[in-house]
Amino acid sequence: MARALPATDVVIVGLGWTGSILAQELTQAGQRVVALERGAWRNTATDFPTTFAQDELRYHIRHSLFLKPAQETLTFRNNASQTALPIRTWGSFMPPNGVGGGGVHWNGQTWRFNPTDFRLRSHLTERYGAAALPDDMTIQDWDVSYDELEPHYDRFEYLCGTAGLAGNIAGKIQPGGNPFEGPRARGYPTPAMQQPFAPTLFAAAARESGYHPFPQPSGNMSQAYTNPLGVKLGPCTYCGFCEWFGCGNYSKASPQTTILPVLTRHPNFTARTQCEVTRINTDSTGKRATGVTYIDAAGEEWEQPAEMVLLCAFQIFNVRLLLLSGIGTPYDPVANTGVIGRNYSYQTTSGVDAFFADKNFNPFVASGAVGMLIDDFNGDNFDHAGLGFVGGGFMGAAQTGGRPILGTLTPPGTPAWGAAWKQAVAENYQSSYSFSTHGSSCSYRGNHLDLDPTYTDPHVRKLLRMNFDLHPNELKMSAFLTDRLGEIVQKMGPRQLVKHPRTGPYSVTPYQTTHLCGGAVMGADPRTSALNRYLQSWDVPNLFVMGATAFPQNAGYNPTGTVGALAYWAADAIKSRYLKSPGPLVPA
Amino acid sequence: MQVVAGGWMFFTPEEAALVEVLVDRLIPPDPATPGGKEAGVAVFIDRQLAGPYGSATALYMRPPFADGLPNQGPQSPLTPASRCRQALAALDRHTSDAFAGRIFRQIPETEQIAVIQRMESGSLMLNGSNGRAFFEMLLQHTKEGFFADPIYGGNRGMAAWRMIGFPGAHYDYRDWVGRHNERYPKPPVGLSGSAT
Numbered sequence: 001m002a003r004a005l006p007a008t009d010v011v012i013v014g015l016g017w018t019g020s021i022l023a024q025e026l027t028q029a030g031q032r033v034v035a036l037e038r039g040a041w042r043n044t045a046t047d048f049p050t051t052f053a054q055d056e057l058r059y060h061i062r063h064s065l066f067l068k069p070a071q072e073t074l075t076f077r078n079n080a081s082q083t084a085l086p087i088r089t090w091g092s093f094m095p096p097n098g099v100g101g102g103g104v105h106w107n108g109q110t111w112r113f114n115p116t117d118f119r120l121r122s123h124l125t126e127r128y129g130a131a132a133l134p135d136d137m138t139i140q141d142w143d144v145s146y147d148e149l150e151p152h153y154d155r156f157e158y159l160c161g162t163a164g165l166a167g168n169i170a171g172k173i174q175p176g177g178n179p180f181e182g183p184r185a186r187g188y189p190t191p192a193m194q195q196p197f198a199p200t201l202f203a204a205a206a207r208e209s210g211y212h213p214f215p216q217p218s219g220n221m222s223q224a225y226t227n228p229l230g231v232k233l234g235p236c237t238y239c240g241f242c243e244w245f246g247c248g249n250y251s252k253a254s255p256q257t258t259i260l261p262v263l264t265r266h267p268n269f270t271a272r273t274q275c276e277v278t279r280i281n282t283d284s285t286g287k288r289a290t291g292v293t294y295i296d297a298a299g300e301e302w303e304q305p306a307e308m309v310l311l312c313a314f315q316i317f318n319v320r321l322l323l324l325s326g327i328g329t330p331y332d333p334v335a336n337t338g339v340i341g342r343n344y345s346y347q348t349t350s351g352v353d354a355f356f357a358d359k360n361f362n363p364f365v366a367s368g369a370v371g372m373l374i375d376d377f378n379g380d381n382f383d384h385a386g387l388g389f390v391g392g393g394f395m396g397a398a399q400t401g402g403r404p405i406l407g408t409l410t411p412p413g414t415p416a417w418g419a420a421w422k423q424a425v426a427e428n429y430q431s432s433y434s435f436s437t438h439g440s441s442c443s444y445r446g447n448h449l450d451l452d453p454t455y456t457d458p459h460v461r462k463l464l465r466m467n468f469d470l471h472p473n474e475l476k477m478s479a480f481l482t483d484r485l486g487e488i489v490q491k492m493g494p495r496q497l498v499k500h501p502r503t504g505p506y507s508v509t510p511y512q513t514t515h516l517c518g519g520a521v522m523g524a525d526p527r528t529s530a531l532n533r534y535l536q537s538w539d540v541p542n543l544f545v546m547g548a549t550a551f552p553q554n555a556g557y558n559p560t561g562t563v564g565a566l567a568y569w570a571a572d573a574i575k576s577r578y579l580k581s582p583g584p585l586v587p588a
Numbered sequence: 589m590q591v592v593a594g595g596w597m598f599f600t601p602e603e604a605a606l607v608e609v610l611v612d613r614l615i616p617p618d619p620a621t622p623g624g625k626e627a628g629v630a631v632f633i634d635r636q637l638a639g640p641y642g643s644a645t646a647l648y649m650r651p652p653f654a655d656g657l658p659n660q661g662p663q664s665p666l667t668p669a670s671r672c673r674q675a676l677a678a679l680d681r682h683t684s685d686a687f688a689g690r691i692f693r694q695i696p697e698t699e700q701i702a703v704i705q706r707m708e709s710g711s712l713m714l715n716g717s718n719g720r721a722f723f724e725m726l727l728q729h730t731k732e733g734f735f736a737d738p739i740y741g742g743n744r745g746m747a748a749w750r751m752i753g754f755p756g757a758h759y760d761y762r763d764w765v766g767r768h769n770e771r772y773p774k775p776p777v778g779l780s781g782s783a784t
Contacts, residue, residue, distance in 0.1 A: 050759055051779070052779055054756075054757040054759075054779065055737055055757075055779060056735070056736060056737070057732060057736040057737065057740055061732055061736075062641060062646075063646070068645075068646040068647075069646065069647050069648035070645065070646055070647060070648055070649065073648040076660055076661075077660070078657075078659070082657065083654070083656075084660075085654060085656040085660045085661075085663055086648050086650070086663075087648070087660075087661055088647050088648045088649070088661060088662055088663060089646075089647050089648075089661065089662060091661055194762075194765040194766055195765070196765055196768070197768035197769055200768060235762070237759060237760040237761060237762055238760075238761040238762060238764075238765055239758065239759055239760070239761065240761075359769060360769050360770065360771050362761075362764060362767075362770075362771075362772050364754055364755060364758070364761070364772075365761040365764050365765055365772070370765075402754060403754075404735040404748065404749065404752060404754050405731060405732050405735040405736060408735075408752065416708070416727060417613075417614040417615070417704075417708075417727055417730075418613070418614065418615075418616060418701070419616050419618065421615075422615055422616065422618065422621070422751075423618075425751075425752060426620075426621070426751050426752055429752035429753060429754070430752070430753055430771070454652065455650065456650070505659055506659065507658070507659030507661075508659065508660060508661050509658070509659060509661050509662075
């Protein structure tokens with residue numbers, strides 16, 4: 001039997017990016033906030049200092065910073081004709097764990113989505129007609145506009161000190177920036193990062209092709225920065241250990257480097273670590289959350305009553321908690337009814353490997369978000385008429401590291417081992433390069449999340465089951481993007497070029513990206529969305545669900561910028577409206 | 589100074605001798621760079637299998653176990669340590685049967701290479717199952733040991749990093765971002781700080 005704790009105003013489940021942002025905003029507004037995090041507390045100085053952070057084996061290969069599947073995993077199948085099996089070791093994506101969440105080990109690629117991404121179904125229907133979209137494609141509008149989110153994107157970027165070069169300030173196109181981006185009120189807080197050799201060559205080839213290269217927006221600092229909370233970040237040293245790693249140099253924007261030093265000084269903020277929330281509790285009407293139940297490191301069960309519950313865990317775990325708590329109607333893909341688990345989407349990545357005779361790229365001189373990219377083939381920035389697909393992605397040369405266990409390329413035909421392999425690795429390490437595309441992922445009726453009937457976690461609670469496969473729309477898009485990327489790379493003069501478009505079926509084995517989206521999406525209609533435009537549950541108005549869980553489908557960008565903007569957007573609505581008059585912010 | 593690991597933590601002496609031959613076939617020595625054995629790859633694998641990785645403490649190991657589809661990921665009920673131990677024994681049994689009582693390390697190098705190639709292609713059965721799974725695990729462990737920081741026992745003298753020109757745990761490349769198409773000249777440095 002759970003023991004009840006004294007009630008608090010707000011309980012937050014998960015202390016990553018969104019939990020930290022909401023905790024800071026609401027403690028600042030006078031609320032008593034308790035954050036429950038199932039992982040450990042993590043500090044830069046003690047958990048990933050520069051003395052041992054640069055360890056490919058420990059962090060990348062052995063997944064030291066991530067959730068352990070032994071604690072919680074999920075099962076996977078492509079479709080209902082298969083039997084789902086548990087993901088026993090992580091592969092395609094890496095669920096985060098611990099204070100700071102994915103904000104600790106991300107690359108820092110900090111994007112805004114395109115204005116048309118937020119009204120995707122309306123926009124595509126207007127431009128191409130409803131017949132252009134497959135029947136089982138369930139993309140929909142977000143019910144929030146780019147213009148409404150712009151001030152919140154701005155807040156997140158200025159929190160992080162994002163380094164970049166604006167392409168559109170108040171409607172005026174800026175030289176050298178991304179001309180396709182939505183208008184921003186002002187430029188990035190810090191200048192773009194310095195570019196290594198390969199991105200510089202790629203930009204020249206892209207320009208020559210008539211495209212519009214620009215520096216990748218980066219959460220790694222091009223110079224020292226003090227954010228509006230007074231927290232300081234140091235300049236990035238381009239050490240090449242960003243994604244999968246914590247930054248020991250205070251150079252990568254994370255909750256640790258931007259918010260927690262201030263948040264932890266609030267007397268009305270409490271964080272409890274190694275406390276795993278097992279349920280969101282509701283009253284007898286099922287329309288009001290009364291708090292959460294959690295299990296601490298000793299296995300003791302506690303109940304934390306609260307006036308408001310903010311679900312801020314990683315995307316899939318938000319969905320699982322909703323299902324396990326019986327909140328909202330589970331999605332039924334056959335009847336196409338219900339909302340919890342609906343519209344799961346991902347990210348469609350691909351690449352081009354190129355081998356050069358006369359280049360030395362120093363791939364280890366790198367950072368998580370240093371690169372030159374083009375957005376000419378993202379979203380609906382290009383005419384899709386006759387192409388047979390919708391969506392797109394950015395592409396280019398991003399130099400994230402030359403770590404040798406996984407970062408060595410050999411030309412096609414090279415054996416996987418032996419003397420010839422060894423020689424090819426030695427010859428090609430400095431002169432080969434992987435270029436990439438980062439494509440969108442539409443939502444479909446069959447791609448959804450539910451509870452697995454067989455497999456459970458150590459507390460004997462059902463695991464989440466992922467039902468997901470790549471659809472012809474995404475495969476055609478990936479082939480198209482990869483071909484365009486290949487044409488540009490060819491202009492750089494490689495002796496050999498190998499294209500790797502994404503192919504089906506979807507596999508959970510090779511790493512692709514941790515950009516999992518949807519499952520409790522935002523929207524205008526409670527029949528097709530779990531959350532209203534302020535990320536408030538339609539069913540339980542004192543419950544808000546943060547993160548990419550709310551994305552109705554994923555755009556051709558990394559999600560964190562939009563996750564941060566949505567967190568500030570929701571925080572703003574909670575502070576300015578909900579706290580004054582608790583209840584639905586949008587009539588159902 | 590050289591730090592030498594003392595004794596095997598997981599492997600029996602027989603297993604260790606077999607693994608030292610295997611890693612030298614996968615990464616053979618050449619005049620410029622040592623092979624897997626001299627680089628300490630077998631020591632690396634031994635330490636990994638003796639530790640939490642070998643016993644799968646982080647992995648989801650709850651039943652039921654089923655083979656599933658390749659794109660559903662590994663589903664073995666065995667830990668990496670058990671899988672390795674069983675496969676090594678099966679490999680010696682196989683060569684003993686096929687080469688008149690000689691275990692793997694006693695057959696000629698060309699035959700050893702041919703056996704590894706048959707594991708790679710999936711045509712060699714070990715313990716009644718396809719040898720490719722063991723081959724993939726062994727090759728992955730071998731490359732990890734060759735390229736990981738020397739604190740784990742492999743990549744002795746940072747030989748693998750020297751081979752490709754990776755500077756290791758170097759802290760600050762700010763002066764080098766703008767030096768395009770120029771080879772970085774400094775020797776590698778490991779987490780322990782040694783640049784020798």
